[in-house]
Amino acid sequence: xxxxxxxxxFQVLKTGQxxxxxxxxxxxHEYMSWYRQDPGMGxxxxxxxxxxxxxxxxxxxxxxNVSRSTTEDFPLRLLSAAPSQTSVYFCAxxxxxxxxxxxxxxxxxxxxxx
Amino acid sequence: GQQLNQSPQSMFIQExxxxxxxxxxxxxxxxxxxxxxxxxxxxxxxxxxxxxGELTSNGRLTAQFGITRKDSFLNISASIPSDVxxxxxxxxxxxxxxxxxxxxxxxxSVIA
Numbered sequence: 001x002x003x004x005x006x007x008x009x010f011q012v013l014k015t016g017q018x019x020x021x022x023x024x025x026x027x028x029h030e031y032m033s034w035y036r037q038d039p040g041m042g043x044x045x046x047x048x049x050x051x052x053x054x055x056x057x058x059x060x061x062x063x064x065n066v067s068r069s070t071t072e073d074f075p076l077r078l079l080s081a082a083p084s085q086t087s088v089y090f091c092a093x094x095x096x097x098x099x100x101x102x103x104x105x106x107x108x109x110x111x112x113x114x
Numbered sequence: 115g116q117q118l119n120q121s122p123q124s125m126f127i128q129e130x131x132x133x134x135x136x137x138x139x140x141x142x143x144x145x146x147x148x149x150x151x152x153x154x155x156x157x158x159x160x161x162x163x164x165x166x167g168e169l170t171s172n173g174r175l176t177a178q179f180g181i182t183r184k185d186s187f188l189n190i191s192a193s194i195p196s197d198v199x200x201x202x203x204x205x206x207x208x209x210x211x212x213x214x215x216x217x218x219x220x221x222x223s224v225i226a
Contacts, residue, residue, distance in 0.1 A: 043216045058213060090157070101147060101204070101214055102159060103147075103204075103214060107155060108155070108156050
């Protein structure tokens with residue numbers, strides 16, 4: 001049982017490049033979410049999903065796309081990277097309803113955009 | 115939207131001291147969670163609280179769900195160097211599948 005896994009661990013992009021941050025969980029959790037963490041800003045919600053085929057925007061969705069075709073995976077896409085997207089990105093999962101709010105986090109992806 | 119005020123922002127304490135931090139909100143919550151994040155890692159769930167007035171312990175950590183449902187407290191007794199990290203509170207008001215609201219964290223440093 002690996003929990004929540006994220007790849008890659010580190011990534012450097014040039015402005016304008018695109019990439020996908022991968023997130024997978026093996027706990028059969030319906031609820032998955034993406035956060036970014038910047039110094040002094042805490043965790044800010046980007047997008048979340050309450051099940052396959054359902055996604056919704058969080059606090060800071062601009063510049064990011066998501067889709068949820070399976071329960072296990074919730075990739076985050078940057079279509080045209082900008083320096084303002086330099087951050088640490090965390091994926092989290094939990095059960096929808098009931099104890100959804102006990103979210104479990106992955107180890108993070110550290111992204112630098114130059 | 116809902117916001118959580120977490121205090122203090124940072125603290126420096128001597129090893130062996132007790133620590134107290136809190137989280138307050140202008141809105142009521144049904145659930146309070148406390149997470150710890152160590153350098154270079156993702157946040158790890160420490161304690162979950164589901165009832166107003168509830169007091170729950172996890173080793174040297176004790177957390178309480180405030181009676182008003184607008185606040186929560188985390189205490190760490192007899193701190194040790196491995197307590198270093200950022201502690202986040204998170205709250206949830208059950209309304210459909212609304213997401214968790216996170217505080218900005220308390221950065222704890224322990225001086226040996």
